[in-house]
Amino acid sequence: MSHDPTAPRRAYSWALRRTDAGLWLFLLMLILFFVVMAPGFMSTTNGLNVLRQMSVLAIAAFGASFVIFSGGLDLSVGSNAALSGVLAAMAARVLDIPGGAEASWLVGIIFGATFGLVNGMIITRLHISPIITTLGTLTIGRGLALLVTGGVSLFGVPSSFQGIGRGFLIPGVLPFPVLIMVVVLILAWVALKRSTFGVHVYAVGGNEEAARLAGIPVDRVKVWVYVIGGATAGLAGVILASRLGSGQAASSEGLELLVIAAVVLGGASITGGQGSIWGTVAGVLIISILANGMSIMNVEPFYQRIVTGLALLIAVGIDQYRKRRSGAATKRG
Amino acid sequence: MPPILELSGISKAYPGVQALSEVTFSVAGGEVHALLGANGAGKSTLIKVLAGAVARDAGEITFNGVRIGQTDPHDAAERGIAVLYQEPALVPYLSVAQNIFLGQERSGRLGLLRRDDQRRQAADIMASVADWIDPEAQVATLRTSERQLVALAKALLRKPKLLILDEPTASMTDREIAGLFAIIDRMRTAGESVLYISHRLEEVYSIADRMTVLRDGRHIATARPADLARPDLVTLIAGGEVHSEVRRAANVPGAPLLVAEELGRDGVFSGISFTIHAGEILALAGLVGAGRTEIARTILGADPLDHGTIRFPNGGQKVRNPADALNAGVAMVPEDRKRTGIVPQMSVADNLLMSSVAQVANSVGLIDAARARAAVTGSVERLDIRPRGASGRPVETLSGGNQQKVVLGRAVASGARVLILDEPTAGIDVGAKAEIHRLISDLAAKGHGILLISSETEEILALADRILVIREGRLVRILEGHGASSLDLVRSALGEQQTEPAHVA
Numbered sequence: 001m002s003h004d005p006t007a008p009r010r011a012y013s014w015a016l017r018r019t020d021a022g023l024w025l026f027l028l029m030l031i032l033f034f035v036v037m038a039p040g041f042m043s044t045t046n047g048l049n050v051l052r053q054m055s056v057l058a059i060a061a062f063g064a065s066f067v068i069f070s071g072g073l074d075l076s077v078g079s080n081a082a083l084s085g086v087l088a089a090m091a092a093r094v095l096d097i098p099g100g101a102e103a104s105w106l107v108g109i110i111f112g113a114t115f116g117l118v119n120g121m122i123i124t125r126l127h128i129s130p131i132i133t134t135l136g137t138l139t140i141g142r143g144l145a146l147l148v149t150g151g152v153s154l155f156g157v158p159s160s161f162q163g164i165g166r167g168f169l170i171p172g173v174l175p176f177p178v179l180i181m182v183v184v185l186i187l188a189w190v191a192l193k194r195s196t197f198g199v200h201v202y203a204v205g206g207n208e209e210a211a212r213l214a215g216i217p218v219d220r221v222k223v224w225v226y227v228i229g230g231a232t233a234g235l236a237g238v239i240l241a242s243r244l245g246s247g248q249a250a251s252s253e254g255l256e257l258l259v260i261a262a263v264v265l266g267g268a269s270i271t272g273g274q275g276s277i278w279g280t281v282a283g284v285l286i287i288s289i290l291a292n293g294m295s296i297m298n299v300e301p302f303y304q305r306i307v308t309g310l311a312l313l314i315a316v317g318i319d320q321y322r323k324r325r326s327g328a329a330t331k332r333g
Numbered sequence: 334m335p336p337i338l339e340l341s342g343i344s345k346a347y348p349g350v351q352a353l354s355e356v357t358f359s360v361a362g363g364e365v366h367a368l369l370g371a372n373g374a375g376k377s378t379l380i381k382v383l384a385g386a387v388a389r390d391a392g393e394i395t396f397n398g399v400r401i402g403q404t405d406p407h408d409a410a411e412r413g414i415a416v417l418y419q420e421p422a423l424v425p426y427l428s429v430a431q432n433i434f435l436g437q438e439r440s441g442r443l444g445l446l447r448r449d450d451q452r453r454q455a456a457d458i459m460a461s462v463a464d465w466i467d468p469e470a471q472v473a474t475l476r477t478s479e480r481q482l483v484a485l486a487k488a489l490l491r492k493p494k495l496l497i498l499d500e501p502t503a504s505m506t507d508r509e510i511a512g513l514f515a516i517i518d519r520m521r522t523a524g525e526s527v528l529y530i531s532h533r534l535e536e537v538y539s540i541a542d543r544m545t546v547l548r549d550g551r552h553i554a555t556a557r558p559a560d561l562a563r564p565d566l567v568t569l570i571a572g573g574e575v576h577s578e579v580r581r582a583a584n585v586p587g588a589p590l591l592v593a594e595e596l597g598r599d600g601v602f603s604g605i606s607f608t609i610h611a612g613e614i615l616a617l618a619g620l621v622g623a624g625r626t627e628i629a630r631t632i633l634g635a636d637p638l639d640h641g642t643i644r645f646p647n648g649g650q651k652v653r654n655p656a657d658a659l660n661a662g663v664a665m666v667p668e669d670r671k672r673t674g675i676v677p678q679m680s681v682a683d684n685l686l687m688s689s690v691a692q693v694a695n696s697v698g699l700i701d702a703a704r705a706r707a708a709v710t711g712s713v714e715r716l717d718i719r720p721r722g723a724s725g726r727p728v729e730t731l732s733g734g735n736q737q738k739v740v741l742g743r744a745v746a747s748g749a750r751v752l753i754l755d756e757p758t759a760g761i762d763v764g765a766k767a768e769i770h771r772l773i774s775d776l777a778a779k780g781h782g783i784l785l786i787s788s789e790t791e792e793i794l795a796l797a798d799r800i801l802v803i804r805e806g807r808l809v810r811i812l813e814g815h816g817a818s819s820l821d822l823v824r825s826a827l828g829e830q831q832t833e834p835a836h837v838a
Contacts (some may be wrong), residue, residue, distance in 0.1 A: 096373045196690040196698045203687050206676035213635060213667050214676075214743060215659030273678050 022322070023267060023282045026315060030286060034293035041296050048175070054288035055169055055177035056081075056236045058281070060255060061262045062188040063232025065132075066225040068263045069192070071205035071272025072123070074229045075134040078255035079141030080115045081237030082248070084108040086145050088238045089247030092161035101160035105238050112234015113227050114142065120226035124219040125245050138256070145249035154247035165242030177239050184232065189277045191228075201225060204273025218264045263311050267319060286311060335495055336395075337362045337526045338383075343392035345378055348733075348762060352378040353550045355392070360495065363524040363569045365517055367531065367541035371570055372621055372788035372821055375550040376530050380497055383528075384416045385409035397494060413494035417501060419622075421484030425473035430455035432472050455486075462486045463512055478505040485516070496520060497528045502536060503622060514540055532620055534563055534826060536723065548572050571790070571823035585723035588610025589646045591663065591751050593632065597640030601627045602806035605641070609751055609782035614773065614815065616785045616797035619826050624806040625786045626668055629753045632784070633665045634658045647750070659688060664749035666740050668756045668786070670733070674740040677729035681718065682709045684728045684739050691757075712742040717770060734765025741772065752776065755786045770796060778809040790819045804828050 034041040060077050067074045088108030095103050115137070122133045161323045167176045190199040200221045203211040236255070241247050260270075265283030268275025287308060294304045337358035345353040353375045360366045370376050381387035383394070385404035394401050396412055404412075414746050423432045433455045438445045455468040463482040472480060481501055488496060502510050517540055531537055537544060538558045546553040546569045553569050554561075561569075589611045597603035602624040609615050617625040630636040632643060634652040643652060649661030658664070667673040676684055686693065686705060693704040709724050716738040723731065728739055737757065744752050754773065756768040773796055777783050787793050793800055797814035802825040810825040 073625045190699070194695045194700050194702075196700065199683050199686060199690045199700075201680055203676050206679045207673075209673045210667070210676050211687065213633065213655050213665055215655045215664065215747065216687065217654075269678075273676065324356065 005231045020070060022318065023265070023279065023315070027282055027286055027289070030289055030293070034289065034296070038293045038296040039146060043295055046292070046296070048271060050288055050292045051178045051181075052175050053292065055181040056240050057255070057258055057262065057288065058181045058284045059184050059232050059239070060236040061259045061280050061284050062184050062243065062277060063229040064259045065188065065263050065268065065275060065277055066201055067229040068193070068260070068268050069205050069271065069272060069275045070201045070221060070225045072130040072207060072222065073260070073270075074116075074119065074226065075131065075256050076138040076141055077229070077259050078114065078252040079145065080112055080230055080233040081240065081252040081255055082250070083115070083141045083145040083237070084112040084234035085237035085241030086154060086247035086249055087111050087147055089157045089161065089241050090148070091118045092157050094156045095156075101158065101163055104161060105164050105242070108238035109231055109234045113231035115234065116226040116228070116230015117195045117223065119230065123226070124222050136181070142249070149247060151249065157246060159245075162242050162245050165239045165244070168330065177243070180235070180239065184235070185277065185281065193275055197221070197224070202273060204257055205274070205275070211213035258287060261308070265312055265315050286315070335362060335837060336360060339395040339399055341393045341395075341786065343379070343394070344390045345382060345387065346390055347760075351550050353382070353389075356547065357551070358545050358552055358555050360526050360528055362526055363521050364527055364542045365521055365527045365540050367537040367544040369531070369537065369544055369566070369570055370547035370548065371487045371790065373511065374570075375549040377499070378550075379547070380416060380499055380530070383414060383497060397506050410491065413491070413596070414497065415488035415491060415493035415495070416497040416499070417481060417484055417488055417684055419481075419503065420477070423472045423478050423480055423483060426471060428471055429459065429466060429475075429483050430468040433458065433490060435487070437490065452790060454490075458486045458490060459483075462489070462516060463509065469731050476504075478509050479803045482503070482509065482512070485513070489516070493525065495528060497527045497530075499530045500532065502531065502533060510536075511517050529762075530582075534566065534829065538563070538801060546570055566819060567824050567827060568828050570827070571820045586613060587780060587782075591632070592644040592646065593641065594644070595641040596631060596638060596643070598627060598631055598636065598751060599639045600769065605808050607801055607808075609784055611750065611780045611782050612777055613798050614777050614783045614785055614796050614814070616787065616793045616800045617803055618787070618790075618793050618800050618822055621788055621802035622827070623803045625803050626755055628803070629665065629755050629784065631785055632658070637789075642681065659747055659749060662749045663751040663753065665745035665753040666737075666744050666746045666755060666757050668759070670737055670740060670760075675728045675736050678727045679726045681713075681731065681739055682724040683748060685709055685712045685724070685742050688743050692748070708746060712746055715745075716742045717768065718742065734761040736828055737761055737765070737769065741769065745776065750780070751782045751784065753784045753786070753793070756788065757785070758787075758789070758792060790822055793822065794819060802826055
């Protein structure tokens with residue numbers, strides 16, 4: 001391809017280049033709007049605040065991106081996060097020893113991954129559709145979380161457990177949740193763009209039968225995306241529990257819907273095969289900045305929800321409209 | 334009887350293929366008219382034109398004395414043309430009676446359904462078509478042939494003047510066929526016409542008043558069965574001897590790559606044995622629906638193997654899925670490029686690398702960008718995929734021929750020695766077709782073993798070293814590819830070779 005000046009430099013990373021420029025423009029306009037309308041929005045403190053607030057959603061959304069790009073869906077993200085957070089908090093109470101906090105965080109993440117493994121096994125072995133499977137595990141997971149906590153907040157967690165949610169790597173500059181978010185982003189980007197697994201994920205999402213006939217181990221790919229989605233949900237739940245300093249069975253309610261909204265806002269197709277991790281970043285930023293900006297403007301939370309929903313519909317609507325037009329143009333040519 | 338249907342100069346072209354050219358014939362009132370032709374002769378296109386599903390490019394259709402323009406399926410039905418397709422479009426979770434009245438519900442005052450009326454009428458009509466089918470049964474519980482009979486009942490409810498049957502007996506039992514023929518007889522007596530498409534010549538000779546043969550989209554002959562002997566009919570269907578660029582025979586048969594012994598899938602095919610050697614092009618010939626694609630999918634592990642064994646003399650494990658097949662050195666270019674070949678929105682590069690991405694990655698699965706680029710460039714150049722420099726574009730933006738080259742390139746890049754090519758040139762233009770033929774020859778010359786499935790007699794004769802003729806799930810004949818005649822091939826596919834004992838003597 002070196003002989004062709006129009007050839008892309010990295011041929012196989014098509015999705016990154018297709019990340020919607022309009023999406024970032026929308027984000028920029030949103031930021032400009034709040035800079036003008038929301039005094040105090042444009043400050044280092046608030047910037048850090050936004051990053052810290054978005055980290056839980058972002059981490060869960062990065063994992064969910066794998067699921068959605070592969071053509072799957074995970075509705076159990078919120079209850080997986082709650083249950084993982086509760087279990088991590090319980091583990092921290094038991095392991096009140098040096099290194100116990102770290103071990104308990106790990107317990108939450110591993111439990112989350114196992115939860116995802118169960119989702120993946122049910123979907124591939126029992127051939128139950130993802131939406132039904134994860135609707136079932138969503139309900140079971142929430143029930144289990146209420147059961148193990150007895151429906152009350154789980155306090156008495158050692159203060160060291162709060163390190164992952166409230167701590168800083170560089171005090172006042174780089175909070176741990178933000179650092180973890182960036183690390184997960186880089187890992188997800190590498191896995192989707194630079195690994196064989198990434199090619200398989202997009203192939204399975206784009207045309208499952210073609211992927212199967214091409215010799216891709218479709219079921220294995222599917223199980224893995226749910227394990228990844230589960231692990232990030234678990235990690236998000238641990239960070240949240242750590243920030244709250246307690247295990248709460250009712251936390252993260254509806255997180256899965258925000259996660260799906262963010263990934264779809266980022267240009268992913270809900271039927272799979274399309275999307276990019278940078279799109280997910282943009283989607284999370286839009287949702288988080290909307291929430292933050294409106295809070296500063298003292299907009300009632302009820303309106304915040306309405307605006308977030310409208311933003312989703314408008315962004316996806318514009319995207320669909322443009323795709324239809326460019327699709328017609330390609331077919332003519 | 335005056336003609337109910339007159340076709341005059343009907344033409345229809347698809348990109349790269351003239352499906353119908355100036356077809357002229359007529360169907361008389363009260364006539365059972367058989368339409369015959371090999372795969373790709375244009376029968377299906379003609380039915381679609383008559384049903385209003387496809388617009389003709391030129392020609393006139395007169396139906397019942399009225400010249401008709403471009404119609405849509407609804408108009409055709411209103412005029413009295415009913416089509417019974419091989420896979421009838423019914424709603425599986427509704428009852429037989431509800432399906433029969435779908436779209437023509439009987440309603441009374443307030444628009445409420447007159448269900449009892451419907452049930453009674455449905456029961457009447459089913460009793461005349463297939464009395465053993467319960468009108469209250471759910472369509473999902475019926476076999477394919479029973480569904481066809483339900484669709485027939487639905488068609489008869491409109492009292493069509495012309496009924497078009499597209500290979501109705503392919504999956505029917507003897508009892509169902511007898512019932513169908515009784516209905517056809519009744520329609521003939523009532524002065525209604527039937528256009529009957531079938532590959533089963535004995536049926537045609539027993540019920541048709543006249544027969545029309547199409548070949549390569551052209552009208553070849555219309556004759557009464559009494560005036561045209563069966564061997565002559567077969568010759569008309571097959572056409573003269575085809576001379577196309579014939580590939581030179583492989584000099585030495587190479588080592589065996591894949592040995593299939595007594596393969597069988599219950600109810601689909603059985604007793605299929607063959608060996609694919611290095612450097613050889615082995616063709617599976619036969620009619621559409623004979624079981625060729627099913628055999629290929631089973632070898633690939635995409636469908637279960639109920640009987641028989643597949644061995645890989647070069648070493649290869651038992652194949653349970655296409656991923657195993659790939660490890661054993663078998664890759665496929667599937668039929669139906671859009672549905673099972675390409676991943677439409679994924680880039681040309683990723684589509685090419687799909688089966689071999691692990692080969693350009695390190696041990697932890699990270700892709701080496703330079704090696705990936707080199708592999709893609711290599712494939713693009715080897716297969717001459719155009720436009721150049723488009724490897725980052727979604728594959729769906731390429732032409733059909735180039736999409737097919739991408740799928741072929743993927744199979745080649747996988748390193749598989751055995752390549753299964755299922756209709757590799759279906760629906761692509763003539764230029765790309767010649768290129769793909771050349772690529773297939775080159776691959777064989779380089780030591781690949783190729784299993785070619787094609788419905789095109791010419792393609793098989795031009796490429797194959799050996800031809801396995803499959804009919805109704807069985808291997809009926811093996812022909813030497815070089816020097817085989819199209820007549821021989823079509824005759825075997827139709828199951829007509831035994832009707833000419835004179836040759837043997």
